Amino acid sequence: MLRFVLRRLLQAIPTLLGVLTLTWFLFFGTASAESIARRNLSSKDPTPAQVQGWIKEHGYDQPPVVQLRKATVDMLMFKFGKSDATKEDIWERIRQGAGPSIMVSSTIFIGTVLGAVLVAVLAAAFRGTYIDKTTTILCVIMMSVVYTVYVIGGQYFLSKQLRYGPIWGFDPASGLFKYILVPSAIGFAAGIATEIRLYRTFLLDEISQDYVRTARAKGVSETRILAQHVLKNALIPIITNTVAVIPGLILGGLLLENFFGIPGLGSYLFEALGSNDFSVVRAMVFLGTLLYIFGLIMTDIAYAIVDPRVRID
Amino acid sequence: MTLRIKVPVAITALAAAMAISNIGCTNNPYPAGESKRNVHYLNFGEDPKSLDPTFSFTTVESNVLDVITPSYFRYHYLQQNPVRLVLNLGTKEPTRTRTPDGGEVWTFTVRKDLRFSNDVCFPESKGRAITAADFIYSWKRMADPKIGYPLTGVFEDNVIGWKEYAAAFNLDRKGMADPNYDKPFPGVTADPNDPYTFSIHLKRPYPQLRFIMAMHHTTPQAREAVEHYNDEYARHPVGCGAYKLTSYTPKQRLVLERNENAPSDIYPTEGDPGDREAGLLDDAGKQLPLTDTLVFDMVRESTSSWNLFLQGYLDETTLNANNFQQAMASNGMLSPQMQEMGIRLRRAQQSAVYYVSFNMKDPLWGGYTPEKRKLRQAISLVLDSQEFIDLALQGNGTPAQWMLPAGLFGYDNEFKHPYRTVDVERAKKLIADAGYPGGKDPKTGERLVMNIDCAAITAAARTQYGILKRQIERVGVKVEIRSTPGSIFRDKLIKGSHQSILYGWFADYPDPENFVFLLYGLNSGPGKPNYAYYENPEYDKLFEKVRDMDDSPERLTLLNQMRDMAIEDSAWIPFYHPEVVTMSHAWVANTKVHPIARDVLLYRKIDNNLRAQKQAEWNKPVWWPLFAFAGIALAGIIPGVIVVKRRVNRKLRAGGGAS
Numbered sequence: 001m002l003r004f005v006l007r008r009l010l011q012a013i014p015t016l017l018g019v020l021t022l023t024w025f026l027f028f029g030t031a032s033a034e035s036i037a038r039r040n041l042s043s044k045d046p047t048p049a050q051v052q053g054w055i056k057e058h059g060y061d062q063p064p065v066v067q068l069r070k071a072t073v074d075m076l077m078f079k080f081g082k083s084d085a086t087k088e089d090i091w092e093r094i095r096q097g098a099g100p101s102i103m104v105s106s107t108i109f110i111g112t113v114l115g116a117v118l119v120a121v122l123a124a125a126f127r128g129t130y131i132d133k134t135t136t137i138l139c140v141i142m143m144s145v146v147y148t149v150y151v152i153g154g155q156y157f158l159s160k161q162l163r164y165g166p167i168w169g170f171d172p173a174s175g176l177f178k179y180i181l182v183p184s185a186i187g188f189a190a191g192i193a194t195e196i197r198l199y200r201t202f203l204l205d206e207i208s209q210d211y212v213r214t215a216r217a218k219g220v221s222e223t224r225i226l227a228q229h230v231l232k233n234a235l236i237p238i239i240t241n242t243v244a245v246i247p248g249l250i251l252g253g254l255l256l257e258n259f260f261g262i263p264g265l266g267s268y269l270f271e272a273l274g275s276n277d278f279s280v281v282r283a284m285v286f287l288g289t290l291l292y293i294f295g296l297i298m299t300d301i302a303y304a305i306v307d308p309r310v311r312i313d
Numbered sequence: 314m315t316l317r318i319k320v321p322v323a324i325t326a327l328a329a330a331m332a333i334s335n336i337g338c339t340n341n342p343y344p345a346g347e348s349k350r351n352v353h354y355l356n357f358g359e360d361p362k363s364l365d366p367t368f369s370f371t372t373v374e375s376n377v378l379d380v381i382t383p384s385y386f387r388y389h390y391l392q393q394n395p396v397r398l399v400l401n402l403g404t405k406e407p408t409r410t411r412t413p414d415g416g417e418v419w420t421f422t423v424r425k426d427l428r429f430s431n432d433v434c435f436p437e438s439k440g441r442a443i444t445a446a447d448f449i450y451s452w453k454r455m456a457d458p459k460i461g462y463p464l465t466g467v468f469e470d471n472v473i474g475w476k477e478y479a480a481a482f483n484l485d486r487k488g489m490a491d492p493n494y495d496k497p498f499p500g501v502t503a504d505p506n507d508p509y510t511f512s513i514h515l516k517r518p519y520p521q522l523r524f525i526m527a528m529h530h531t532t533p534q535a536r537e538a539v540e541h542y543n544d545e546y547a548r549h550p551v552g553c554g555a556y557k558l559t560s561y562t563p564k565q566r567l568v569l570e571r572n573e574n575a576p577s578d579i580y581p582t583e584g585d586p587g588d589r590e591a592g593l594l595d596d597a598g599k600q601l602p603l604t605d606t607l608v609f610d611m612v613r614e615s616t617s618s619w620n621l622f623l624q625g626y627l628d629e630t631t632l633n634a635n636n637f638q639q640a641m642a643s644n645g646m647l648s649p650q651m652q653e654m655g656i657r658l659r660r661a662q663q664s665a666v667y668y669v670s671f672n673m674k675d676p677l678w679g680g681y682t683p684e685k686r687k688l689r690q691a692i693s694l695v696l697d698s699q700e701f702i703d704l705a706l707q708g709n710g711t712p713a714q715w716m717l718p719a720g721l722f723g724y725d726n727e728f729k730h731p732y733r734t735v736d737v738e739r740a741k742k743l744i745a746d747a748g749y750p751g752g753k754d755p756k757t758g759e760r761l762v763m764n765i766d767c768a769a770i771t772a773a774a775r776t777q778y779g780i781l782k783r784q785i786e787r788v789g790v791k792v793e794i795r796s797t798p799g800s801i802f803r804d805k806l807i808k809g810s811h812q813s814i815l816y817g818w819f820a821d822y823p824d825p826e827n828f829v830f831l832l833y834g835l836n837s838g839p840g841k842p843n844y845a846y847y848e849n850p851e852y853d854k855l856f857e858k859v860r861d862m863d864d865s866p867e868r869l870t871l872l873n874q875m876r877d878m879a880i881e882d883s884a885w886i887p888f889y890h891p892e893v894v895t896m897s898h899a900w901v902a903n904t905k906v907h908p909i910a911r912d913v914l915l916y917r918k919i920d921n922n923l924r925a926q927k928q929a930e931w932n933k934p935v936w937w938p939l940f941a942f943a944g945i946a947l948a949g950i951i952p953g954v955i956v957v958k959r960r961v962n963r964k965l966r967a968g969g970g971a972s
Contacts, residue, residue, distance in 0.1 A: 035800035042363065042370035043463030047840045050465060053458045053484055086362055087544040088563060096562075122953075131953045152616065159340055160620045163934045167624070168610065168617045169342030170565070178339055259614050261342075263565040267613075271360075271564070276800070 001304070005297060012293045013076075019289045020072050020282065024064075027278050033060040036276045040085050058084055058279075071282060080283040085275045090283045094265060100170055101252025101264030104180050108187035109249055113242055115188065116195035117231075123196065124203040125226055135196065142193035151255050154186035168261040183260045187253065198241070202234040209233075236307050243302045247291035251284075338934050342610075342626055349925045351605040353901075353917055354628045356612040356621070360564050363547040366529045367454040370463040375529065375911035377567060377609060380602070381430075382532035382552035385421055385448075386523060388910035391584030391593055395720050396664075396823050396909055398527055402427060402553070402576075404509075407523075416473070417518045421526070422510045423448065427533070428574040430557035432549075434541035440574045443553055445503050445511035447533035452501040452513070453494055454539070455530060457482050460489075462530060464821070466840065473514040474499035488543040494536065518861045524822030555602040555915050569607040578602075580916060593905055596918060603903070603918040623654075625928040628901045628919065632658075632894035634773045637707045640896065645708060647896075655899030655927075661906035662711060662892050664718050664820040666828065669696060669765075669781075669886040670845040671813045678763065678812055679846070681882065687747040689883040692763070693732035694740035695788045696781075698889045705777040709894050713887035715876050716818075716828040720908060722864045723825040723872040730880060730887065740788045752789020761790040766811040768802040781815060807839045809846050815888070816844060823909050825872055826860050832879055845884040852878050900924040 037054040038046055046054075055061045059070070074081065080090035123135045159167040165182035172179070206212065207230055215225050252266035265284070272280035304310050341348065348354075361374040366382045369375070387401040400406070408420045429440035455462040456472075456479045469475045478500065481493045504510035513522065525531060538551035548561050555578060556569040582597040596603060612618040612627075615635045622630040632640055642648045647658050671689055673679040678688060698712030714733060717724040744752055749761050763785060767778060782792040795812075797805070805811040820827050830836055834853045836843035855875045862868045879885060897904045900920040907913050 030798075031800050032804070035804060038803060039800065040362075041461050041463070042368050043461065043465070043840075044370075045466070045840045045842050046461070046463075047466050047469075049458060050461055051840070054461065056484060057459065082544065086360075086563070087547060093563070126953055126956065129953070129956060131949070134949070155617070155620075160624070161935065162938060163340040163624075163932050164338050166340045166342035166626075167620045168612050171342075171344055174344035179342075181338070259617055261565070261610070261612055261617065263562065267564070275362075 008297045023285050039276050075286045084279045085277040097265040098250045100262050105249040105252050107184040111188045112191045119196045120199035123200050139193040139197050150190040151259050158182045170262045183256050202237045206230045206234045240299050240303050244295040244299045247295040353604045353607050353919050356610050356618050364550045365547045366532050367460050378529045379912035380556045381554045382529045383554045384531050386527035391581050391588050417515045420512045426576050427553050429535050430572040432551045434538045443533045444508040449501050451534045453498050471515050472500035490540045520863045521824050567609040602915045629897035656896050660894050664908040667817040667888045669815050673846045673884050674809050675812050684747040687743040690732045691740040691743040693883050693886045694736050697735045709892040710889040713889050718890045737787050764793045764795050764812040766795045768799040770796050806844050847884040
């Protein structure tokens, strides 16, 4: 197991290097250092000297190879530096933003997984009946609605018309519940349908297995078959499907955070892209890649833990 | 049988959950009880980039900074027609002395009762007294190229020794400190006999310096604060204004509290005609500021901020394309719903102008020959400002006859631009005279193409350019809207590779020089605002005179000459002066808008009791839909439960295994 993890971690290094290099080329391929400087200076028409001064101060006057090498080494050492646009410490911002993002996205994640398993089990138990069919129809409808509509519509109905929570804001000191209630409900509603459909398939796959028939033949009750045999086995694909997502919860949700004013990391990357803030984009892309790789390794490990048939060496 | 117990348990759990949520459920976004205090709630559409007074230049930032870091002058809040400067940190009008070599020395004397706000950067966290040295320090920071003072171009050629002093700073240094700050700056000097007096030495007269001395760039700054906070100074400004910054969470919230060290300041006792009737003089003579705390929340989505406003959680908001439908009735008044809520509307023309300009270097539309002029004059004749304002700006603007907006020296209410009254026939004739009858090139038979360059556009902007295209095409030419990402568009302007643009200019200070310089020949090229690349030596000569002159009948004559000259060339077509429309709740008083000043929050007054009452009234949670939803879900499940029971019973009857 340890050897496997080490090997995967080593494999991650070239991936990270590749992502960093690609980001650099994509970024500077679309915007010149000069135009970035102009954007970040406050003057409506900065003088050429000011533009050159800005470029020099931020190190974008060095040859690409030097810049790339320095940036890559800094990233791998977790030295994120300061934002090009605001000179804020990037680590500090990530540290501050991770909390709010996790609070909302993990509430949504746990709620969605538990809710989806529950409904999927119900649908599987009543497969073929009106409950199963209604669930399927509702799920397809819910999956067809665009995420933006959930966010805007959810905010409109839950926060504005029904007034269950604030339209905007985040201040855990004065009660976390009121700030995350509506965003979580929206995230839950927007994500659950896909999960239900997926989990129902996993469950039905298991239900048609031989061991279920055997259990039935032995006279085990339907409820018990579902709860003890089918669910336990169906959890394997469910777990492997969800574990990969867990590290990414730190990054939060872009649209939801923007609309509800949650100071998470979801909007951080988006804003940095909007203001051509390369140092932040680089750090966030690096972090995103790292978390993704970490998620995949965790999936493999989780697979080995829940399914004794799988061995990793 | 477990299922039998489950239903009542579920109902009890649901009821319990609702009882809990009934206590916790509130849509008030602020900490409990805060709204009952004397707090003014405002919002930002975007996060301030920097609150360093030397660097900051946006309106959003100025709304915060100008109440923290005041300057020698400020604008009179109520007397706006015309706008006028009054002393703020200064004790008397600066004296101006001409020097034998044609230069000018301005001498300023500042108040003796000024102190910085209390801050950890000072010994024992007590704000120290301010002298002229702190004003001079700000000027040194303006010259420091590492900081990026936005108006460097205005001064580097005019303040004595600026360039040399700027060159002596070390650009590679870490942080804000530099030994160069210990050296004297020959352009801005202290009076050896009076610590409250300093002088600025100019190579040529620059009357606009008065306006610069009203901007936050020239506020006194504490070197201790700058060097203590370094890069974080952009988020910790320290000043001597009515407010001090007490907390700032980037992208989230910014709080200003009354500064206990602020110098005494009172609400103006005189105003423009009509101000007394509007209640704007009710607080005359009262000590400022009138509100204890200012809270700025960063609400990025305009839908969110509009809804917060409607719930009473934001005290004011601006009218925009998103909320226009809901806010306004068809007669241009507030909609009945808004009126019932007690919301009030205020319009104010901004000190700004939007224009369509051609690139004079362009081979087709540029150039100074009579034919080329006629081409551009024809376009000027078909641009319908009023229609554009009505359709694209919801009526919030005034058609422009020339660059200068109302309230500025040189603005003439009677003036009518000879090519700005819509006349399609005359335009067609001009196009024909220019050698393109029917808008077509007789040699090729192809229609003449006019390219309008713009930055990647939003839905609202698409409407605007669509209207522009339709208006111009009436004359027979074809219009192409060339939309590119913002950075590429800026590059085009800097390199002069655009053909024509629709662009705006917002005044930095209310002097005609700040507008007419848009066509000054030396102002074209990288980092300069003359995007028409208009170069007319005669215009330039007059401009240089106007720039260095104080307001006088002679200055007015020269300004009019320049106007007539530029109109004949029509490189630059005045389009409209924008208006800003703000809405505020009944509990907000003194909401007069100022076209230039950004320190207006000093005068705001909040009736927090009325606000608390209205907030409670408007925000009771509605519970029935939740009950209805729960009811439907239960009703849907119960038949299922019955089905399961039947199945189990069937099995039991058949002698199957128990569960």
